[in-house]
Amino acid sequence: MRYSTTLLPLAATAAAFVIPDEATSQQLVLEPEQQAEKPVSSSWWDRTHNLNDFLSSAESTFETALDALEKQASKLSSSLPKVEFEVGSEITNFLAPSDYAVPGHGHWHVTNLTVYQSIKASNYSKKFAALVDEHPDIVKKLNSTSANITAFIPTDHAFEKIPHDDKDHKPPKEFLEKLIKYHVVPDFYPAGRVLAHHTLPTALEEESLGGRPQRLRVSVGLFGVKLNFFSKIVYANLHTSNGVLHGVDNILVPPPPAKTLISLFPTKFSTLELAAEKTGLKRHGDSHHELTGLTVFAPTNTAFQRLGPGANAFLFNTEKGLHYLRALLAYHIVANETLYSDAYYGPKAAGFAPSLDLAYNADADTAEEEDGAETKGAKHYHLDLPTLLDDAHLAVDISRWFGFITIKVNGHVDVAIQDGLARNGVLQVVDHILIPPHNHKGAWNGEVEGEISVEELVERLEPFIKKDIGKGETGEEGIGEL
Numbered sequence: 001m002r003y004s005t006t007l008l009p010l011a012a013t014a015a016a017f018v019i020p021d022e023a024t025s026q027q028l029v030l031e032p033e034q035q036a037e038k039p040v041s042s043s044w045w046d047r048t049h050n051l052n053d054f055l056s057s058a059e060s061t062f063e064t065a066l067d068a069l070e071k072q073a074s075k076l077s078s079s080l081p082k083v084e085f086e087v088g089s090e091i092t093n094f095l096a097p098s099d100y101a102v103p104g105h106g107h108w109h110v111t112n113l114t115v116y117q118s119i120k121a122s123n124y125s126k127k128f129a130a131l132v133d134e135h136p137d138i139v140k141k142l143n144s145t146s147a148n149i150t151a152f153i154p155t156d157h158a159f160e161k162i163p164h165d166d167k168d169h170k171p172p173k174e175f176l177e178k179l180i181k182y183h184v185v186p187d188f189y190p191a192g193r194v195l196a197h198h199t200l201p202t203a204l205e206e207e208s209l210g211g212r213p214q215r216l217r218v219s220v221g222l223f224g225v226k227l228n229f230f231s232k233i234v235y236a237n238l239h240t241s242n243g244v245l246h247g248v249d250n251i252l253v254p255p256p257p258a259k260t261l262i263s264l265f266p267t268k269f270s271t272l273e274l275a276a277e278k279t280g281l282k283r284h285g286d287s288h289h290e291l292t293g294l295t296v297f298a299p300t301n302t303a304f305q306r307l308g309p310g311a312n313a314f315l316f317n318t319e320k321g322l323h324y325l326r327a328l329l330a331y332h333i334v335a336n337e338t339l340y341s342d343a344y345y346g347p348k349a350a351g352f353a354p355s356l357d358l359a360y361n362a363d364a365d366t367a368e369e370e371d372g373a374e375t376k377g378a379k380h381y382h383l384d385l386p387t388l389l390d391d392a393h394l395a396v397d398i399s400r401w402f403g404f405i406t407i408k409v410n411g412h413v414d415v416a417i418q419d420g421l422a423r424n425g426v427l428q429v430v431d432h433i434l435i436p437p438h439n440h441k442g443a444w445n446g447e448v449e450g451e452i453s454v455e456e457l458v459e460r461l462e463p464f465i466k467k468d469i470g471k472g473e474t475g476e477e478g479i480g481e482l
Contacts (some may be wrong), residue, residue: 024338035380046134071197108238109387115151116142118240124247127159128183135177141184141203142242148188149203149243152216152227154251155234161250178204182214182254186480190244191236194218195225196403198342199419204254208424209338214254217419222401228252228421258296258422259482268429271304279326281482292348293338295385297394297409300416303433308451315457324457327464330388332434333482337385338425339396341405341418344383356381358398389464392436409434412445435460 116139119129126316132138133266142149189200201213219226225233227248235247255261259267259276262269275281302476304312313326338345344356358381397408407415413432420427435444435452438460444452 001256003028013432032455080279099235106160112241114143114145115240115243115245118238118245119151124155125153127156128154131176132180134173135180138177138180145242147186150185150187150189150246151243152183152233152246152248152252154183154248158248158250178254179251182252188243190239190414191246194246195220198405199340201343206423208291209345212293212345214423215340215343215421216252217421228255255423257424257482258294258427260419261422261427262298268300269298271301272299274316275325275329276482278322278331281329285462291424292336293345294338294482295337296425297332297434298417298420298427298429299332299433300429300431302431306451307433310454311452311457314454323465324461327389327461328433328435331392331436334385334394335388339383339385339424339428341398341407355464389436390466394434410437410443412443436464
């Protein structure tokens with residue numbers, strides 16, 4: 001069976017705007033032959049851990065655009081179940097289709113129950129409630145009224161997508177605890193606030209991110225609202241005494257490492273994967289093995305093709321070229337800093353771990369930084385990110401207008417697909433190779449100048465080749481690990 005899934009969705013929009021994700025999803029297709037080459041896991045745990053199972057469950061649901069949901073509520077109500085709570089006289093519809101709220105539209109349900117009590121009481125979240133019950137600390141958190149929380153609750157139908165042969169094979173308790181925490185977002189995120197974000201910080205603190213929250217990716221398209229490219233929000237806005245609940249149709253699985261994410265999409269990143277292998281980027285035991293975050297400006301196969309056949313032959317097929325390829329890849333990687341489209345995790349040093357919230361505040365029309373500073377309108381952010389290529393930096397500009405976000409690198413390269421979540425960072429996909437600026441010639445603009453000659457490429461990278469940037473295929477030290 002052939003299936004397709006979006007690796008990285010387009011920018012999420014404010015509720016009044018709808019951007020179809022389908023154009024992006026058509027770019028990223030996994031072929032059955034490519035999947036067949038990978039070993040088949042023998043258990044639900046193995047397949048879950050590798051995301052293969054849940055990626056394959058991607059399918060369309062909503063029949064209308066988000067801005068037409070209210071008008072189509074009567075049509076949808078016949079196909080979407082109503083979930084009720086059976087708690088004495090409190091019979092509450094759990095996120096009925098007509099109550100799918102966007103800012104300025106619709107309604108929401110309210111219950112005096114806590115988040116945990118609501119999950120337990122619902123006839124359609126029994127399986128997730130059973131998982132939660134095995135973790136008393138999480139039960140306590142979901143019951144606490146000291147702070148608001150948001151929970152994305154997989155329906156029982158989501159668990160039915162687990163292969164029958166694997167239902168008796170229980171994953172380790174540690175993994176299940178992480179899985180549950182990945183469905184919980186500290187703070188209050190009703191539907192309107194979810195739609196105003198591109199990523200959401202969860203209760204899962206990821207060691208590979210320096211102990212910062214692992215995030216969920218929000219995308220808004222013609223066929224509804226999705227989390228992490230495949231799980232659809234099918235019900236929204238059950239307001240509880242300590243937060244809000246949203247229903248999702250697939251279990252949310254914490255993302256894999258960046259190198260695994262890249263390998264899942266060979267039709268997009270096979271050249272990048274080959275380059276990483278040749279230059280030692282995927283090897284262990286180097287100076288970057290204890291990363292606390294990572295930003296990879298991941299060039300697609302198209303980006304390498306645009307360099308031209310001459311440059312590619314030099315980089316991949318000559319011993320000298322491998323040194324330049326290594327430098328080129330190093331320039332696409334930022335270590336210990338993770339830049340999402342609407343959040344930034346800075347380097348951890350001497351107990352200081354700066355973070356920046358670039359998300360649009362729809363109510364206040366401001367963007368707030370973690371230290372409390374505000375920028376009226378949240379129009380533009382600029383960051384200079386140090387790369388693995390010695391002192392070479394990337395100039396990144398993030399522009400935001402309501403829910404629309406654009407990311408531009410070095411003044412002319414657009415991030416084509418944003419926020420590919422990874423366990424140890426994020427992938428920002430680019431369709432042009434990033435080349436360090438020349439002291440006298442300035443930046444290379446491949447969109448205008450087209451293919452680059454070997455002579456030009458060597459001239460631009462030569463200053464960095466003379467420095468110690470690590471060694472690759474000969475068994476020497478690598479420049480890092482994805």
